[in-house]
Amino acid sequence: MTDIPFDQAGAVDAVAPPRRDIGIQRRYRAERRFRLYGLIAIGIGIFFLAALLFTVVRGGYTAFWQTSINLAVSFDPDVIDADGKRDSDPNVLATANYPLLARNALATKLGIDVDAEGNRAELRLLSGMISQGVRTQLRDMVLADPSIIGTTQNVWVLAAADVDSAHKGQIDLSVPESRRKVKDKQVGWMKTLTADGTMIERFNRGLFTFGASSRPETAGMGVALIGSLYMMLIVLVLALPIGVAASIYLEEFAPKNRWTDLIEVNINNLAAVPSIVFGLLGLAVFVNFAGLPRSASLVGGLVLTLMTLPTIIIATRAALKAVPPSIRSGALGIGASRMQTVFHHVLPLAAPGILTGTIIGLAQALGETAPLLLIGMVAFVADYPATPLDPATALPVQIYMWANEAERAFVERTSGAIIILLLFLAAMNLAAILLRRRFERRW
Amino acid sequence: MSVSWVLAIILVIGVVAFMVARLRAARLEPQAGVKQHSLPGYHGSYALILAIFPAIIFFGIWKATSPVYIDSAVWRSLPEQVRSASDANRSLTMGTIYTIGDGMRRLTPAELDQVRSGQADLKALFASRGVALASSGEAYMIPAAENYRSMSDSSSLWSAVGAILLSLAGAWLGLSGITLRRRARNNVERVMLWGLIAASTVAILTTVGIVLSMLFQTLTFFQSVPLSNFFFGTVWDPRFAAAGSGGATGQFGLIPLLAGTLYIALVAMLFAVPVGLFAAIYMSEYASRKVRSVVKPVLELLAGIPTIVYGIFALVTVGPLLRDISAALSGGQPFIMAQSVLTAGLVMGIMLIPFVSSLSDDIISSVPRSLHDGSLGLGATRSETVRNVILPAALPGIVGALLLTASRAIGETMIVVLAAGVAAKLTLNPGEAMTTITVKIVNQLTGDLEFTSPQTLVAFALGITLFVITLGMNVLALYIVRKYREQYE
Numbered sequence: 023m024t025d026i027p028f029d030q031a032g033a034v035d036a037v038a039p040p041r042r043d044i045g046i047q048r049r050y051r052a053e054r055r056f057r058l059y060g061l062i063a064i065g066i067g068i069f070f071l072a073a074l075l076f077t078v079v080r081g082g083y084t085a086f087w088q089t090s091i092n093l094a095v096s097f098d099p100d101v102i103d104a105d106g107k108r109d110s111d112p113n114v115l116a117t118a119n120y121p122l123l124a125r126n127a128l129a130t131k132l133g134i135d136v137d138a139e140g141n142r143a144e145l146r147l148l149s150g151m152i153s154q155g156v157r158t159q160l161r162d163m164v165l166a167d168p169s170i171i172g173t174t175q176n177v178w179v180l181a182a183a184d185v186d187s188a189h190k191g192q193i194d195l196s197v198p199e200s201r202r203k204v205k206d207k208q209v210g211w212m213k214t215l216t217a218d219g220t221m222i223e224r225f226n227r228g229l230f231t232f233g234a235s236s237r238p239e240t241a242g243m244g245v246a247l248i249g250s251l252y253m254m255l256i257v258l259v260l261a262l263p264i265g266v267a268a269s270i271y272l273e274e275f276a277p278k279n280r281w282t283d284l285i286e287v288n289i290n291n292l293a294a295v296p297s298i299v300f301g302l303l304g305l306a307v308f309v310n311f312a313g314l315p316r317s318a319s320l321v322g323g324l325v326l327t328l329m330t331l332p333t334i335i336i337a338t339r340a341a342l343k344a345v346p347p348s349i350r351s352g353a354l355g356i357g358a359s360r361m362q363t364v365f366h367h368v369l370p371l372a373a374p375g376i377l378t379g380t381i382i383g384l385a386q387a388l389g390e391t392a393p394l395l396l397i398g399m400v401a402f403v404a405d406y407p408a409t410p411l412d413p414a415t416a417l418p419v420q421i422y423m424w425a426n427e428a429e430r431a432f433v434e435r436t437s438g439a440i441i442i443l444l445l446f447l448a449a450m451n452l453a454a455i456l457l458r459r460r461f462e463r464r465w
Numbered sequence: 466m467s468v469s470w471v472l473a474i475i476l477v478i479g480v481v482a483f484m485v486a487r488l489r490a491a492r493l494e495p496q497a498g499v500k501q502h503s504l505p506g507y508h509g510s511y512a513l514i515l516a517i518f519p520a521i522i523f524f525g526i527w528k529a530t531s532p533v534y535i536d537s538a539v540w541r542s543l544p545e546q547v548r549s550a551s552d553a554n555r556s557l558t559m560g561t562i563y564t565i566g567d568g569m570r571r572l573t574p575a576e577l578d579q580v581r582s583g584q585a586d587l588k589a590l591f592a593s594r595g596v597a598l599a600s601s602g603e604a605y606m607i608p609a610a611e612n613y614r615s616m617s618d619s620s621s622l623w624s625a626v627g628a629i630l631l632s633l634a635g636a637w638l639g640l641s642g643i644t645l646r647r648r649a650r651n652n653v654e655r656v657m658l659w660g661l662i663a664a665s666t667v668a669i670l671t672t673v674g675i676v677l678s679m680l681f682q683t684l685t686f687f688q689s690v691p692l693s694n695f696f697f698g699t700v701w702d703p704r705f706a707a708a709g710s711g712g713a714t715g716q717f718g719l720i721p722l723l724a725g726t727l728y729i730a731l732v733a734m735l736f737a738v739p740v741g742l743f744a745a746i747y748m749s750e751y752a753s754r755k756v757r758s759v760v761k762p763v764l765e766l767l768a769g770i771p772t773i774v775y776g777i778f779a780l781v782t783v784g785p786l787l788r789d790i791s792a793a794l795s796g797g798q799p800f801i802m803a804q805s806v807l808t809a810g811l812v813m814g815i816m817l818i819p820f821v822s823s824l825s826d827d828i829i830s831s832v833p834r835s836l837h838d839g840s841l842g843l844g845a846t847r848s849e850t851v852r853n854v855i856l857p858a859a860l861p862g863i864v865g866a867l868l869l870t871a872s873r874a875i876g877e878t879m880i881v882v883l884a885a886g887v888a889a890k891l892t893l894n895p896g897e898a899m900t901t902i903t904v905k906i907v908n909q910l911t912g913d914l915e916f917t918s919p920q921t922l923v924a925f926a927l928g929i930t931l932f933v934i935t936l937g938m939n940v941l942a943l944y945i946v947r948k949y950r951e952q953y954e
Contacts, residue, residue, distance in 0.1 A: 049846055056848035060747025063740045067764045067822075070815045077782045078774070267664030275658060276665070287943070289668045294869060294939040295932065296876020298903050299675060301910075302928040306678030310916055328671050335668070361654040389771025392878035392903070396910045418773040418879075425777050425883065433781070440774050451769060 078440050085438025088226040088239060089181040089189040091152065091215060093127040096174040097164065101126075103171070115168065120160035124179055125149045131220065132211055147207055153180035155240035178224065183238040183431035185212060189221065192430055229438060233404040234415070234423075238431030241424070243439055245403045249319045249414030250388060256323025256410065257330050257387050262380055264327075265334030266369075272335075273342040274364050293332035300329045301393030309397060316398035317413035325397060326387040333386060337379020341372040374461030381454040385447050391418040417443050471524060471625045475632045479517040482636035486512035489643050496645060503649040511649040512639025514656050520632035527624040535620065539613045544605050558606075561598065565610035566617070568596035580607060675932065682916070682925035689919045690717050695926060701889035701900075703909065703920050717923050719930065721889040725806070725899030729885060730874035732810025732895060733817055738867060740814070741821025748822070749829050750847050761826075768819035772879040779812035779884035780804075787811075791896065801896035802886070809885040810895070813877055817870050824866035825859075828949075832858045865945035872938040876931060878903040902927050 102108070102118040125148050129136050134144055156179045164171060180186075187193050188204040189212060199206050215221035232242025276282040304325035308314045314321050345368050353363040394400075399419045407414040415423070421443065424436040487509030493501065536559060540548065547558065565587065569577060571594040580587065588598045643649075687695070698718025744764060748757050784803035792799035801807055832855050840850040856863070886898025887908060909924040916922070 049849070053846040053848045056851070057747070057751055060743045060751060063743035064747055064760055064764070066740050067744055067767065067815075067818045068760070070818075071763065071767050073782070074770070074774070074778050074815075077778065081781070264664045264667055267661045268667065271658075271661035271665045275661060285665055285668055287940075288672050290943055291936060291939050292668060292671060294872060294935065295675070296873075296878070296903070296935055298876065298878045298906055299679075299928055299932050299935075302906070302925060303671070303675045303678055305910065305914075306682060306925065307674055311678070331667065331671070359650065359654060361657055385769065389773070391771065391773040392882075392907070395878075395882075395907050398911075400911055418771055421773050421777065422879070422883075425780060436777060436781075440777060443771065444774070447769060447771070 075444075078437050078444070080437075082434065082437025082439075082441045084190050084192070085229060085434045085441075086226050087190075087223040088228065089186040089221060090178045090224045091128065091181055092220050092222075093124060093131065093177055093179055094174050095123050095127040095160065095177045095179075097123065097160075097171045098126070099171050102164065108168070108171075115164055116161060118161070118164075120157045120164075121149060121152065121154065123160060124152050124156045124177075127177075128152060132214065144207065147205055148211075151182055151185050151208055151211065153182050153239045154237055155180055155235075180228070180239045181221065183429060186239055187430045187434075188212065189216070189223070190434075192434070226438075229435070230442075233406065234402045235404065238427075238429055238435060241432070241435060243417065243420050243442070245406060246415045246417045246420035246439075248406055249322070249399070249403075250417045252319035252407070252410045252414065253323040253326055253416060254384055254388060256320065257327050257384060258380070260324070260327040261330045261334055261383065265331050265380075266338050266376060268331075269335050269338035269342060270364055270369070273339050274368070275360070289332050289335050292328075293336065296392075297329060297390055298392040298396065300325050301396030303328070304393060304397045315411055315413070317401040317403070317415075318411050319399075319407060319414045319416075320410040321397050322394050322399055322414075322416060323410065325393045326390060329390065329393065330383040330387045333383035334376075334380055337382070338372070338376045341375025341379065342368060344375060345371045371463070374457055374463075378454045378458050381450050381457070385450040385454075388450070389418055389443065389447060391416075391422055394419050395422070417446070468528070471628055472521070474629055475517055475520045475524075478629070478632045478636050479513045482512040482516040482639055483509040486640050486643060489640065490649075493643070493645055499645050501645045502647060503651075507650040507653050508639075508643055508647065510653045512636060514653065515635035515639040516632050517635070518656075519635050520628045523631050524624055524628040527620075527627070531617075531620045531624065535613060535616045538616065539609055542612055543609055547605060562606050562610045562613055564596060564598055565591070565606055566614040568594060568598075569610060569614060571596065581611075676929075679925045679929040679932065682922050683929050685917075686919055686922035686926045690923070695719055695923075699891065701905070703923060715920075717919065717926075718889075719902075719927070721891050722900060722902045722905055722927070723930075724891055725885065725889070726875055726901040726903070728895070728899060729806050729810045729813065729881060729901060730871055732806055733813035733874045734867070734871055736811055736814030737817035737821050737870065741818045742825050742863070744818065745822040745825035745829060746851055749826055750851055761823075764819050764822055766819075767815065768823070770816075772816065772877060773883075775812050775816050776879040776883035779808050779880055783812055784808040784884060799896075802898050804884055804886040804898045806885065806895040806897065806899050809881050812884060813874055813880050816877070816880065817874060820870045820873060821866065824869065825863055828859045828862035828866060828946075829855060831862070861945050861949040865942040865949065868938045868942035868945070872935040872942070875938075876903065876935050878907065882907055902931050906931075 099106075101122055102120075103114050105114075108114040125145065126136050128148050128151065129145065132148075134141055134148065136145065159179060160177070163175070163177070181189065184193070184203040185208065188195065188209065193202060193204055195202070195204070195209060212221060228240065228242045230242060230247065231244045232240055233245040235241040272282060272285065276285075304321055308321045308324055309316055349367050349371065350363050353367045354360070358366065394416050399415050400423060401413050401415060403413050403415055417439065421436055421439045424432045424439060487505045490501075490503070490505035490508035495501075539562060540555070540559065543558075568591045569580065572580065572590070576590065580590070591598050695717050696719055698716055699720045700716045700718045701721050702715045703717055704715035748761060752760065784805070787801045787805070787808055788799045788803045791801040794800075836854050836858055837850060840854040841847070845853065881901045881904050885901055885904060887900055887904060888898055889900045889905070890897065892899065906924045906927050909920060909927075914921050
C-alpha cells in the first residue's frame with residue numbers, strides 16, 4: 023500500500039489502487055472444497071448406517087410372520103393306534119404317524135382322494151407343504167389330552183419353509199418348475215388355500231420360543247434368548263460389584279504408587295485387548311483348567327464379565343470423579359469415617375453414572391460373539407437350558423449359525439434375529455440415555 | 466454332606482450371629498462418661514464376618530487341595546508294576562479307579578461282596594447302574610477304589626465338620642466380646658478395604674491369566690513345531706487332527722495369516738481414517754451446535770452395532786454387490802470375489818469410522834482455543850487453520866488414536882470370519898480372499914478340541930501373537946496420548 027500518495031489532496035478521485043493478489047479466490051475455493059470433504063465424510067457415515075439398517079430391516083421383517091395353514095385334523099384312531107394297544111404301550115402315542123393326519127386333513131380340504139392309487143405323487147407333494155414340525159405339535163396335543171383321539175380339531179399348522187418363502191414372494195416362480203423346490207401344483211393349492219383364508223401369515227411366535235432346528239420354520243431363538251439372559255445376569259451379578267469395588271479403591275483409597283499405577287495401565291489395556299483373546303482365556307482357564315462344561319452359559323458369562331469389567335470400571339471412576347470434593351469434606355467434617363463417606367454419600371450420588379456405564383457395558387457384552395465361539399457356544403441346542411451349566415447359545419451366536427445355513431428361509435431368520443438383537447441394544451442404550459437425563463446432576 | 470449344604474449352614478450361622486450381635490450391642494448398658502464406639506450394625510457385621518470368612522476360606526482350601534492329596538495317596542497304594550507304567554496311563558488308571566469308587570456307592574451289599582471277591586463282571590454290572598467304565602477294570606483296582614472311596618468320604622465329612630466348627634467359633638468370638646468400647650467399625654472397615662483391594666486386583670489377575678494360559682499352551686505347541694516354522698513359515702496347512710496320528714502334523718506358517726490381517730486392516734484404515742477424520746473436523750469446525758447434536762450420536766450408533774451384524778452385512782450385501790459391480794465393469798468375469806480383502810476391509814472401515822471420528826474429535830477439541838483463535842485472527846481461513854495449526858498441534862494425539870483404531874482392526878474377528886475367507890494365501894490383489902489370525906483361531910477352536918494336538922494348540926500361539934501385537938500398539942498409543950495431553954494441560 024505504499025504507492026498511495028499520502029499528501030495528495032484530491033484522494034477522492036484517485037483511481038482505486040489494484041489489490042495485491044493474495045489468492046483469496048483460490049483460498050476460498052480450497053475452503054469450500056475442504057468443507058465439502060467434511061460433509062461428504064459425514065454423508066458416507068450416515069449413508070452406510072442407513073444402508074445397513076435398511077438391508078437388515080428389508081431382509082428381516084418378514085421373519086416375524088410365518089405362513090400357517092388352518093386344518094381340520096381328524097385324530098383318526100386307525101392312523102394313531104391301528105392295533106388298539108395305546109393303553110398298554112405308551113410308545114404307541116409317541117411314535118404314531120401324525121404327519122399323515124395333517125396330510126389327510128389337507129387332502130380333504132383340497133378335495134383329493136387319499137386312497138386312490140393314482141394320487142401318490144400328489145399326496146407326496148401335499149406332505150411337502152406341511153412343516154415336519156407338525157409331528158411334535160400333534161403328538162403333544164394327543165399326549166396332553168388322549169381323549170381328542172377320534173375327534174376332529176381345528177389346528178393351525180406351520181407351512182413348510184419353501185411354501186412359506188413362496189407365499190411371501192421370495193421365490194422366483196418364473197424359473198422352470200424342475201429347478202425350483204415349490205412345484206406348480208403346490209403353487210396352485212397355495213392359491214386355493216390363500217383365497218379361502220385357510221393359509222395366512224400369522225405372527226411368528228416360534229421365532230422367540232423354538233430351539234435349534236435344521237428346518238427353518240421350526241427354528242427359533244428361544245434357547246439363545248435364555249442363554250443370553252443367563253449370561254447377562256452373570257455379568258451383572260459379578261461385574262457390577264467387582265467393578266464398583268475396584269473403582270472405589272482406585273479412586274478413593276489407593277495411594278499413588280507403582281502398584282496402583284500398574285493396575286490403572288492394566289485396566290486401560292484390558293479395555294483394548296481384542297475380544298477373541300478373552301475367549302482363549304476362557305477356554306484355557308475355565309474349560310480346560312477348571313473343568314467347567316463347554317457351551318455352558320456360565321463360562322460365557324464369566325468371559326463376558328472379564329470383558330465388561332474395564333468398561334464398568336472406567337465409567338464408575340468417571341462418575342466418582344464427578345462427585346465434588348465438598349461432599350467428601352462435609353461428610354468427613356461431621357465425623358464420618360472414610361468408608362462411611364464413600365458408601366453413604368459419594369456412592370449414592372455417583373449411582374446414576376455407574377448405572378449408565380453398566381448398561382452400556384451390558385449392551386456391549388450382549389452383542390459380543392467372538393469369545394463365545396471359542397468356548398463352544400456354537401452348538402445345536404434344541405432344549406431350553408435349565409441351569410447356567412447346561413449347553414446354550416447366545417443371540418449373536420445364533421445369528422452367526424443361521425448365517426451359515428443355505429436355505430432361503432434361514433436368510434430371512436438371520437435378519438429377523440438381527441432386528442431383535444438391535445432392538446434389545448436400542449432399548450438398553452435408550453434406558454441409559456433416559457437414566458442420564460433423569461438423574462444427571464451438574465455440580 | 467454336599468458343598469451347598471455346608472455353605473448354607475455357614476451362612477445361617479453368620480446371619481444368626483449378625484442378628485444376635487446387633488441386638489446385644491443395642492442393649493448394652495450405657496455407662497457414664499463412656500461413649501459407644503460403634504453402631505450396633507457394625508457389631509453385627511463383625512460377628513458375621515468372623516463367622517463366615519474363616520470357615521469359607523478353610524473349606525475352599527480343603528476342597529481345592531484334598532483331591533490332589535487323595536490322588537497321590539491312592540497312587541502310592543497301587544502295586545509297583547502298575548506305577549512303573551507311563552504317565553499317560555496314569556490318568557487312565559486313576560480315572561477308572563475313581564469311576565469304580567463312585568460307582569460302588571450305587572451297588573447293593575451283596576453285589577459289593579461279589580465285586581470284592583473278584584467274581585463280578587465289573588463293566589456289565591456298572592453299566593446296569595448307568596456308570597460307564599472305560600476299560601474292564603482289573604483286580605488291583607478294587608481295593609484302590611475302596612481306599613479312594615473311604616478317603617474321599619472322610620475328607621468331605623471332616624471338611625464339613627471343620628468348616629462348621631470354625632464358623633461357630635467365629636460366631637462365638639464375635640458375640641463374646643461386645644462392649645461399649647469395642648472397635649467393631651474399624652475392624653469391619655479394614656475387611657471392606659481388603660475386599661476393595663481384592664476387587665481391583667481382578668484386572669491384574671485377568672491379564673496374568675491371559676498371558677499365562679496362552680503361554681503354557683504355546684510352549685506345548687512349540688514342543689512339536691519349531692519356532693522358525695511358525696514365525697517364518699509361508700504355508701498354512703494344519704491338516705486335521707486325526708486321532709492317534711501323533712507326529713503327522715501339517716505346516717503352521719504365520720506369514721500368510723499375518724499378511725492377511727495387516728492387509729485387511731490397512732484397507733480398513735485407508736477407508737476409515739479420511740472419512741472419520743474429515744467428519745471429526747467438520748463437526749468441530751463447521752457444524753452448528755444443532756447439526757452436531759444430531760450427527761454425532763447418529764455416527765456413534767455405528768459403534769454400538771455388534772460386529773456380527775457388520776459381518777452379515779458384508780456377507781449378504783456388500784460382498785455380492787462388489788462382485789456384481791466388478792463383473793459388470795469387466796464384462797463378465799468378476800475381479801472382486803464376494804469374500805475378499807476389499808469386502809472385509811471396507812466393512813471394517815465402516816465399523817471404525819466412529820472410533821476414528823470420536824477419538825479425533827476429543828483430541829482436536831483439546832487443542833487450546835487460543836491457537837485456533839490466533840490463527841483465525843491472523844486472517845487464515847478455517848481450513849487453513851485446521852491444516853496448518855490444529856492438525857500439526859494435534860498430530861501426536863491423532864497418531865495415538867489411529868494406533869488404537871488399528872489395533873482394533875487387527876483384533877476384529879466376526880467381520881473377517883464372515884467376509885474375508887478361509888484360504889491362507891499370499892497375494893497382493895485386494896479382490897481375492899485372504900485370511901487372518903483371528904479367523905484361524907476361530908477355525909482351529911470350533912469343533913472337537915484336543916489339548917495335546919498342535920492343531921488345537923496353534924490357536925493359542927496365534928492368540929499370543931495377536932495379544933503381543935495389539936498390546937504393543939495400545940501401550941504405545943496410550944503413552945503417546947498421555948504425553949500429548951500433558952503438553953497442553
